[in-house]
Amino acid sequence: xxxxxxxxxxxxxxxxxxxxxxxxxxxxxxxxxxxxxxxxxxxxxxxxxxxxxxxxxxxxxxxxxxxxxxxxxxxxxxxxxxxxxxxxxxxxxxxxxxxxxx
Numbered sequence: 714x715x716x717x718x719x720x721x722x723x724x725x726x727x728x729x730x731x732x733x734x735x736x737x738x739x740x741x742x743x744x745x746x747x748x749x750x751x752x753x754x755x756x757x758x759x760x761x762x763x764x765x766x767x768x769x770x771x772x773x774x775x776x777x778x779x780x781x782x783x784x785x786x787x788x789x790x791x792x793x794x795x796x797x798x799x800x801x802x803x804x805x806x807x808x809x810x811x812x813x814x815x
Contacts (some may be wrong), residue, residue, distance in 0.1 A: 761798075773792055
């Protein structure tokens with residue numbers, strides 16, 4: 714018998730790990746780029762609950778669902794590129810970059 718008056722004691726511990734907030738960042742290389750030249754666009758994700766899905770708008774009417782891609786702009790201008798990431802729990806994060814096309 715122990716000090717609690719019982720012959721055995723058991724504990725049930727549950728540990729819950731909560732992922733960090735979902736974040737997204739986007740990179741364009743090279744930037745600026747010349748019209749007709751290929752630019753590489755990469756969307757990096759942290760936190761949230763994998764797997765992730767991606768939705769891009771590339772500023773010229775083009776879209777993509779890849780996490781990283783190459784794209785060629787045909788006309789000069791400032792292209793607002795947006796990557797929206799959705800995690801497995803439908804949480805979303807977006808990142809924007811301006812690609813300057815000469």
